[in-house]
Amino acid sequence: MSDVTASPSVRALAREKQIDLEILAKDLGRTTLTREDVAAGASGPAAADGTIYWDVDHSQYGPVSEEPMSRFAQVAAQNLAAAQTLIPAVTHHDRADVSAIETFRKALKPEAEARGVKLTGLAFQVKALARALKEFPRFNASLSADGKTLTLKHYIHIGIAVDSPFGLSVPVIRDVDKKGLWEIAADIGDLAARAQERKVRPNEMGGASMTITNLGGIGGTAFSPIVNPPELAILGITRAEITPIWDGEMFQPVPMVPLDLSYDHRVINGADAARFTTYLVNLIADPRRIMV
Amino acid sequence: MAVNHAEFVVLGAGPGGYACAFRAADLGLNVTLVDPRADLGGVCLNEGCIPSKALLHAAEVIREARHVGDWGISFGEPKIDLNKLREKKNGIVKHLTDGLTGLAKRRKVNVVRGTASFTGPTGLEIDGAAWSFDQAVIAVGSSPVRLPGWPDDERIWDSGSALELRQVPKRLAIVGGGIIGLEMATIYAALGSNVTIIEFMEQIAPGADAEAVRILHDVLQQQGVIIHTGTKVVEVKATKAALGLSCEGVFDGEVKADAVIQAVGRSANGHLVNPQAAGVAIDARGIIAVDATCRTNVDNIFAIGDVTGNPMLAHRATHQGHVAAEVACGHAGALDTDFIPSVAYTSPELAWVGLIAATAKERGIPHKVSRFPWAASGRNLASGGGDGMTKLVYDPDTKRILGATIIGRNAGELLAELVLAMEMGATLEDIALTVHAHPTLSETIAFASERALGTLTDL
Numbered sequence: 001m002s003d004v005t006a007s008p009s010v011r012a013l014a015r016e017k018q019i020d021l022e023i024l025a026k027d028l029g030r031t032t033l034t035r036e037d038v039a040a041g042a043s044g045p046a047a048a049d050g051t052i053y054w055d056v057d058h059s060q061y062g063p064v065s066e067e068p069m070s071r072f073a074q075v076a077a078q079n080l081a082a083a084q085t086l087i088p089a090v091t092h093h094d095r096a097d098v099s100a101i102e103t104f105r106k107a108l109k110p111e112a113e114a115r116g117v118k119l120t121g122l123a124f125q126v127k128a129l130a131r132a133l134k135e136f137p138r139f140n141a142s143l144s145a146d147g148k149t150l151t152l153k154h155y156i157h158i159g160i161a162v163d164s165p166f167g168l169s170v171p172v173i174r175d176v177d178k179k180g181l182w183e184i185a186a187d188i189g190d191l192a193a194r195a196q197e198r199k200v201r202p203n204e205m206g207g208a209s210m211t212i213t214n215l216g217g218i219g220g221t222a223f224s225p226i227v228n229p230p231e232l233a234i235l236g237i238t239r240a241e242i243t244p245i246w247d248g249e250m251f252q253p254v255p256m257v258p259l260d261l262s263y264d265h266r267v268i269n270g271a272d273a274a275r276f277t278t279y280l281v282n283l284i285a286d287p288r289r290i291m292v
Numbered sequence: 293m294a295v296n297h298a299e300f301v302v303l304g305a306g307p308g309g310y311a312c313a314f315r316a317a318d319l320g321l322n323v324t325l326v327d328p329r330a331d332l333g334g335v336c337l338n339e340g341c342i343p344s345k346a347l348l349h350a351a352e353v354i355r356e357a358r359h360v361g362d363w364g365i366s367f368g369e370p371k372i373d374l375n376k377l378r379e380k381k382n383g384i385v386k387h388l389t390d391g392l393t394g395l396a397k398r399r400k401v402n403v404v405r406g407t408a409s410f411t412g413p414t415g416l417e418i419d420g421a422a423w424s425f426d427q428a429v430i431a432v433g434s435s436p437v438r439l440p441g442w443p444d445d446e447r448i449w450d451s452g453s454a455l456e457l458r459q460v461p462k463r464l465a466i467v468g469g470g471i472i473g474l475e476m477a478t479i480y481a482a483l484g485s486n487v488t489i490i491e492f493m494e495q496i497a498p499g500a501d502a503e504a505v506r507i508l509h510d511v512l513q514q515q516g517v518i519i520h521t522g523t524k525v526v527e528v529k530a531t532k533a534a535l536g537l538s539c540e541g542v543f544d545g546e547v548k549a550d551a552v553i554q555a556v557g558r559s560a561n562g563h564l565v566n567p568q569a570a571g572v573a574i575d576a577r578g579i580i581a582v583d584a585t586c587r588t589n590v591d592n593i594f595a596i597g598d599v600t601g602n603p604m605l606a607h608r609a610t611h612q613g614h615v616a617a618e619v620a621c622g623h624a625g626a627l628d629t630d631f632i633p634s635v636a637y638t639s640p641e642l643a644w645v646g647l648i649a650a651t652a653k654e655r656g657i658p659h660k661v662s663r664f665p666w667a668a669s670g671r672n673l674a675s676g677g678g679d680g681m682t683k684l685v686y687d688p689d690t691k692r693i694l695g696a697t698i699i700g701r702n703a704g705e706l707l708a709e710l711v712l713a714m715e716m717g718a719t720l721e722d723i724a725l726t727v728h729a730h731p732t733l734s735e736t737i738a739f740a741s742e743r744a745l746g747t748l749t750d751l
Contacts (some may be wrong), residue, residue, distance in 0.1 A: 005692070005717030008629070015624040031690075032717065 006033040073167045088265045091224040092273045095256040096284035123185035128283040130176040131290045140209040142230035159208030162195040171200045172208045236260035298324035298425040306334020308597030308609025309431035315617035317399035324402045331389035336606045339452035346381040351482030378457045410570040434558035434598035445530045465549035469496035471636040473555035478638045488518040501648040504699040584626040586616040635704035643703040646695030660688045662744035664736045671731035677701045682736040691719040
């Protein structure tokens with residue numbers, strides 16, 4: 001039996017209008033559909049799921065070929081579409097001085113090699129983000145489906161978006177606030193490698209406080225990441241660049257990393273996002289503060 | 293040879309076929325309705341639903357007359373004039389089939405008496421004459437299953453011959469305790485036969501709620517019907533004196549009878565019309581598979597009713613008939629429901645729709661059950677009704693009705709409220725808050741709902 005309730009005459013109308021009641025119910029976020037819903041559901045399946053925009057014979061414009069979307073990619077696509085539709089998101093842009101991190105990283109290089117761990121800038125970013133979340137607990141939270149309750153998380157888990165031949169996945173590093181840099185760097189290396197082979201276990205995904213999506217290794221100066229629900233925000237990182245920074249007397253060549261924080265405006269307002277990002281920028285610029 | 297042509301041909305004039313033909317004619321098609329019977333109406337009107345209900349009415353009158361002895365009213369032993377009863381029943385059937393002929397005429401439906409058989413995807417032969425058609429509907433119904441290995445003996449009846457009312461046998465055995473077998477038992481027990489029912493399954497009315505069936509089982513036994521469940525007939529011996537049925541199972545022994553009714557089910561008649569010639573797929577059991585729009589695997593050929601498989605019920609056939617006619621005319625028809633009610637017109641009646649508790653449990657569907665016993669129904673007691681029950685199966689979260697079973701007088705009529713409730717997605721509260729007239733049997737449905745909600749004050 002269908003989980004959607006509609007009377008026989010409403011079902012008949014839906015058939016006539018070629019409206020899929022299951023899809024319409026999902027779109028309207030309901031389980032009971034009335035005559036008005038179906039009548040308003042316009043004139044076909046197109047209205048319910050928007051297929052009309054994509055239902056185009058491309059070959060009329062030139063040669064084409066087709067490849068199937070993998071199940072993996074289809075699920076990711078659905079989640080992204082839902083997130084983009086359901087969350088009123090704003091992206092806040094800033095940049096942080098990474099000279100201190102780079103200096104420290106270079107200093108630790110021999111030890112990293114000895115430990116067999118690749119100490120990346122990302123490990124520092126993860127650690128800094130964890131510290132910022134501790135300072136701003138409302139960023140480490142999720143909104144209930146009915147929008148009436150904010151659940152504050154007393155743990156700090158950071159998701160890392162990983163690009164792989166199979167598509168996008170987000171393995172999660174648990175309890176980042178309790179882990180040292182070496183451990184975090186090792187976790188990142190391990191999860192990213194296994195994600196490439198699609199060997200991340202289901203219990204190693206989900207439940208993040210916030211996600212980091214890092215394009216630093218590829219390029220770009222800024223982008224607008226999509227919040228990964230039920231998280232409230234996502235931190236985008238692009239490639240650090242030597243930038244002339246005015247120190248009050250002259251321009252200094254400073255390596256700056258661009259940061260893009262997309263956040264759910266239902267919970268986080270612009271001023272909070274600016275405060276959070278500024279705090280994060282300061283932590284990155286002076287990683288000693290992470291310890292303070 | 294000139295070939296006859298039919299724009300829309302319906303093979304079979306039972307409740308599915310004539311409904312389809314009439315609906316198609318109303319939608320403007322030129323309709324040909326083919327059936328070998330002299331009268332329209334198929335098994336339902338001629339030797340099924342209607343004649344059985346006429347005889348069941350007679351049986352109920354006999355029983356009522358006996359029961360009112362307790363009320364200080366006595367009529368004495370009934371005198372039964374079998375010829376007159378048969379005439380009355382035949383008269384009712386004739387009245388209805390003549391009515392159908394009138395309805396067909398008014399719609400200018402071309403009725404052809406004959407046996408049809410496909411010769412190709414747009415070709416038919418009707419009693420040797422070649423026909424072509426644009427669209428066809430296969431509505432050739434089903435026939436009683438004949439048990440293999442039984443002797444040829446005119447004392448062995450099927451439901452059709454039992455309803456001819458040839459005689460009232462002193463000892464009547466009924467093989468098969470499904471709806472048809474139980475109705476035959478109800479009729480012949482009232483007319484004076486000593487009836488024995490032999491059912492292979494663990495309960496009579498297999499598929500119905502066991503608790504409700506128990507009530508029916510007990511009442512039938514009180515009426516003098518002997519019931520052997522979990523029992524199989526392994527051999528039938530015909531002697532001049534009697535038919536001897538050797539049984540194995542829960543009952544081991546021989547049942548002697550002056551007549552036996554085979555009521556072990558019905559098999560689809562698909563093979564009768566040679567559908568393969570048109571490319572229509574048919575399985576070994578004679579069933580032609582269709583989708584919700586009643587289309588077969590061949591685009592211009594539909595199938596409806598018993599020939600499309602279970603449940604083999606006239607009301608399903610009628611709905612399918614309308615769907616096929618509408619789809620053939622380009623409308624968006626479909627039979628998009630699982631809620632096909634079942635009714636055994638026994639005394640008391642047993643009626644159910646949707647899930648029974650046992651099935652819900654077996655499939656792991658979350659459910660709860662609420663019952664209202666008819667011993668607490670004023671209307672039931674005041675009208676001489678016996679044991680009965682209204683039982684609802686509902687979703688504990690949404691409180692929507694998942695299934696319903698009613699055992700008691702007029703259960704078949706009462707069930708309609710629940711079928712509608714389920715189609716509308718009604719909850720227990722919807723039913724409980726709907727004012728039911730007092731005193732009625734329909735109140736028991738509201739009471740069962742209130743009981744589940746904890747708002748009942750009648751128990």
